[in-house]
Amino acid sequence: MLKVENVDKSYKTHGFLKQHRRKILTNINLECQRGECLGIIGESGSGKSTLGRLLIGIEQPDCGVITIHGKQIRDRKQRKGHVSVVFQDYRSSINPFYSVEKAILEPLRDYKMKEISDELLDRLLLQVGLSPDYKYKYPYELSGGEAQRVCIARAIATEPTFILLDEAISSLDVSVQLQILDLLKTLKSEYNMGYIFITHDLQAAAYICDRMMIFKDGQVQETIATKNLPNVQSSYARKLLQNLITF
Amino acid sequence: MKLLEVKHLKVWEVQTGNVIVHDTSFTLEQGQCLAIVGESGSGKSVTSRAIMRLNNKNLQQTGEIFLKNEALHLLSEKHMQRKRGKNLCMILQNGMTAFDPSCLIKVHLYETLHTHFGWSENESEQALMQVMEKVNLKNPQEILHKYPHQLSGGMLQRMMIALALALEPDIMIADEPTTALDTISQYEVVQQFINIRQQMNCAIIFISHDLGVVRKIADKVLVMKDGEVVEQGDVQAIFANPQHDYTKYLIATRGAINDHFKKVMGENVPC
Amino acid sequence: MNVLKNLSQDKLGITSLIFIVVLTFVGIFAPLIAPNDPIAVNMQLRYASPSWEYLLGNDHLGRCILSRMLYGIQPSVLWVFVALAASVSIGAIVGFIAGYFRGNVDAVIMRICDVMLSFPVYVIAIAIVAILGVGLGNILIAFVLMKWAWFARIIRTSVMQYVELDYVKYAQAIGMSHPSIIVKHILPVTFSDIAVVASSSMGSMILQISGLSFLGLGIKAPNAEWGMMLSEAREVMFTRPELMIAPGVAIVMVVLAFNFLSDSLQVALHPQLRQSNQSQQKLKWFKAPAQHEKEVVK
Numbered sequence: 001m002l003k004v005e006n007v008d009k010s011y012k013t014h015g016f017l018k019q020h021r022r023k024i025l026t027n028i029n030l031e032c033q034r035g036e037c038l039g040i041i042g043e044s045g046s047g048k049s050t051l052g053r054l055l056i057g058i059e060q061p062d063c064g065v066i067t068i069h070g071k072q073i074r075d076r077k078q079r080k081g082h083v084s085v086v087f088q089d090y091r092s093s094i095n096p097f098y099s100v101e102k103a104i105l106e107p108l109r110d111y112k113m114k115e116i117s118d119e120l121l122d123r124l125l126l127q128v129g130l131s132p133d134y135k136y137k138y139p140y141e142l143s144g145g146e147a148q149r150v151c152i153a154r155a156i157a158t159e160p161t162f163i164l165l166d167e168a169i170s171s172l173d174v175s176v177q178l179q180i181l182d183l184l185k186t187l188k189s190e191y192n193m194g195y196i197f198i199t200h201d202l203q204a205a206a207y208i209c210d211r212m213m214i215f216k217d218g219q220v221q222e223t224i225a226t227k228n229l230p231n232v233q234s235s236y237a238r239k240l241l242q243n244l245i246t247f
Numbered sequence: 248m249k250l251l252e253v254k255h256l257k258v259w260e261v262q263t264g265n266v267i268v269h270d271t272s273f274t275l276e277q278g279q280c281l282a283i284v285g286e287s288g289s290g291k292s293v294t295s296r297a298i299m300r301l302n303n304k305n306l307q308q309t310g311e312i313f314l315k316n317e318a319l320h321l322l323s324e325k326h327m328q329r330k331r332g333k334n335l336c337m338i339l340q341n342g343m344t345a346f347d348p349s350c351l352i353k354v355h356l357y358e359t360l361h362t363h364f365g366w367s368e369n370e371s372e373q374a375l376m377q378v379m380e381k382v383n384l385k386n387p388q389e390i391l392h393k394y395p396h397q398l399s400g401g402m403l404q405r406m407m408i409a410l411a412l413a414l415e416p417d418i419m420i421a422d423e424p425t426t427a428l429d430t431i432s433q434y435e436v437v438q439q440f441i442n443i444r445q446q447m448n449c450a451i452i453f454i455s456h457d458l459g460v461v462r463k464i465a466d467k468v469l470v471m472k473d474g475e476v477v478e479q480g481d482v483q484a485i486f487a488n489p490q491h492d493y494t495k496y497l498i499a500t501r502g503a504i505n506d507h508f509k510k511v512m513g514e515n516v517p518c
Numbered sequence: 519m520n521v522l523k524n525l526s527q528d529k530l531g532i533t534s535l536i537f538i539v540v541l542t543f544v545g546i547f548a549p550l551i552a553p554n555d556p557i558a559v560n561m562q563l564r565y566a567s568p569s570w571e572y573l574l575g576n577d578h579l580g581r582c583i584l585s586r587m588l589y590g591i592q593p594s595v596l597w598v599f600v601a602l603a604a605s606v607s608i609g610a611i612v613g614f615i616a617g618y619f620r621g622n623v624d625a626v627i628m629r630i631c632d633v634m635l636s637f638p639v640y641v642i643a644i645a646i647v648a649i650l651g652v653g654l655g656n657i658l659i660a661f662v663l664m665k666w667a668w669f670a671r672i673i674r675t676s677v678m679q680y681v682e683l684d685y686v687k688y689a690q691a692i693g694m695s696h697p698s699i700i701v702k703h704i705l706p707v708t709f710s711d712i713a714v715v716a717s718s719s720m721g722s723m724i725l726q727i728s729g730l731s732f733l734g735l736g737i738k739a740p741n742a743e744w745g746m747m748l749s750e751a752r753e754v755m756f757t758r759p760e761l762m763i764a765p766g767v768a769i770v771m772v773v774l775a776f777n778f779l780s781d782s783l784q785v786a787l788h789p790q791l792r793q794s795n796q797s798q799q800k801l802k803w804f805k806a807p808a809q810h811e812k813e814v815v816k
């Protein structure tokens with residue numbers, strides 16, 4: 001469904017006189033099916049967020065192609081209704097001028113012009129575990145977990161084929177993380193969506209992902225099914241596992 | 248001997264009258280590590296800042312704070328400023344914002360050491376070389392001559408710990424020092440804290456929401472919820488046998504992700 | 519009309535709005551309202567004090583000051599406002615394009631702006647007047663041509679800090695068109711910046727226009743204009759200071775009204791500020807405070 005082939009990405013860094021290009025991503029290949037959750041694990045600065053921006057088509061790779069259903073993801077019309085995203089920073093994820101209602105209905109309004117029933121909104125809110133009264137609230141009145149739930153409701157509103165979760169739980173408390181992870185799991189089976197779960201937290205990734213891509217310095221170190229996690233081969237992945245602080 | 252004693256600490260907002268920390272009391276002994284855990288908004292950072300008397304102007308506090316039987320709450324701002332850094336030292340969550348981005352790392356460090364000990368650049372450099380080795384930072388010379396953005400979050404965090412060590416404080420207060428870090432640097436930083444505890448006789452107040460890290464480092468734990476201490480005591484005892492529902496809830500949620508991970512990993516859990 | 523409703527709760531804001539609206543109407547219908555002919559010279563009434571017939575007294579040529587003030591609204595406030603609106607709109611469009619799309623478009627636009635900004639406004643205004651001929655319209659055209667670059671630069675900077683926000687990225691990800699993202703997501707947050715810049719340059723523009731009128735390039739002599747009235751009164755500043763009061767106070771009031779209005783518009787448009795007017799909490803949600811924690815470490 002979502003397919004990434006031989007993608008490279010570099011950025012210009014401005015020197016005083018000369019310009020350099022810094023390579024962020026090198027030769028990335030991946031594929032994500034409907035109903036699958038693919039984890040992208042890497043430390044900060046490994047280029048995983050850049051990959052995220054490429055996957056949702058808001059930036060263009062230097063070379064290589066990213067397609068969804070065989071069509072270019074860079075084409076904005078192909079993305080409509082099929083692609084969605086939840087970001088890490090719940091503070092800036094919702095337009096501060098929008099009420100929850102307006103925020104959740106935004107993708108729907110943009111996607112199809114037909115009237116949207118109130119029931120749909122209430123159903124979406126209930127689905128993410130918020131009471132329908134929340135629709136009149138503004139983002140600043142929400143706690144981190146609530147804001148992230150609203151973002152998820154907004155993401156599932158158009159029933160997309162895939163959602164990018166860019167560190168979606170990293171800035172939440174552990175107890176809230178668990179609730180969100182459980183919510184995401186339920187929704188995935190309900191809507192049969194594909195997730196790409198970008199995180200640095202291996203344990204959370206293991207909780208939700210079916211497959212994981214270990215990422216370092218813009219290169220894929222290893223792709224492995226979660227159940228085979230103990231048998232990782234690459235040295236970086238091994239180090240990652242060894243350095244994990246478990247409870 | 249009690250190193251730090253906090254009695255009936257209360258912090259509230261001036262404008263609204265909202266109480267952020269209710270009647271909190273705890274003690275810290277020489278060489279001990281006390282962890283304060285709780286969710287965001289539970290008042291754990293405010294508590295730690297209240298000890299340093301570093302809260303915003305719109306937060307007022309009452310209660311008694313004794314450091315080696317000296318009443319900190321009665322000190323003037325000028326005397327308090329001298330206590331900070333030398334006796335009480337703080338390590339912050341985000342290394343990137345803790346250092347001035349416009350100057351070299353060393354500028355800030357030398358300045359700090361100069362204010363507290365009146366050391367010259369040479370003396371400061373000597374001292375820093377030693378402590379930086381302790382926190383496992385290689386090539387100290389090179390690191391000192393870099394800008395904050397050229398170092399990783401983990402390195403900056405260790406740099407801050409190094410600075411704290413150079414100051415040889417009585418108490419080191421670490422406010423979520425590992426939260427902003429990725430797995431490997433988190434591990435390294437935690438390792439440094441454990442080393443410090445073994446090598447030096449320095450008490451630590453460790454604030455975190457990550458129970459996994461807390462369990463590795465702390466002796467005592469203080470569980471906070473909505474500004475109130477719901478439970479405190481020995482780490483192992485509390486984690487093994489939590490009394491309060493909230494503590495149970497925190498442990499259960501942390502456990503759920505972890506148990507799943509352990510199941511995936513089978514026998515190979517490195518711990 | 520949520521904004522209007524919110525605005526009506528702010529006394530200062532609504533007063534400013536009413537003041538500006540009334541002023542506009544008075545300016546448009548000045549010929550109907552004004553008690554006297556503003557250019558009728560009556561040397562017997564030179565420097566006369568206020569009387570029932572001439573409520574604000576008479577100037578050095580015995581003309582009715584009140585009537586001149588009323589007639590002066592049109593060139594001093596209304597036309598300046600139109601010129602301002604035009605240059606802000608051009609600046610906004612260009613600034614949004616440059617700040618939103620970045621890259622080469624941005625580079626080209628900004629270099630053009632730099633070129634525009636490197637010319638002194640007065641010199642260019644005089645040059646344009648020399649080409650097109652004397653008259654208020656030509657001065658205004660000169661101002662629009664010169665000022666947009668300045669607005670474009672400021673608006674671009676303001677846009678750039680909001681484009682990186684996650685909700686903008688979200689809107690891009692779901693395939694919204696760029697114009698609607700700009701209108702729905704970036705315009706509201708940058709509006710306050712634009713309003714502040716625009717209202718503060720309203721005052722300076724009124725004064726600059728009057729400066730050019732003083733040079734004889736704008737309004738032609740007998741016609742009324744506030745700035746010109748000020749400069750006429752300047753000659754007798756020490757003997758008859760009261761002549762400066764009417765145009766001086768009027769300019770100050772107009773500038774203040776625009777400033778207050780832009781302040782209250784900010785609050786009215788912003789859902790969070792609407793709730794709590796505590797200045798402490800202002801915009802905390804938007805701009806996560808760049809905490810300077812260096813002091814704390816010490």
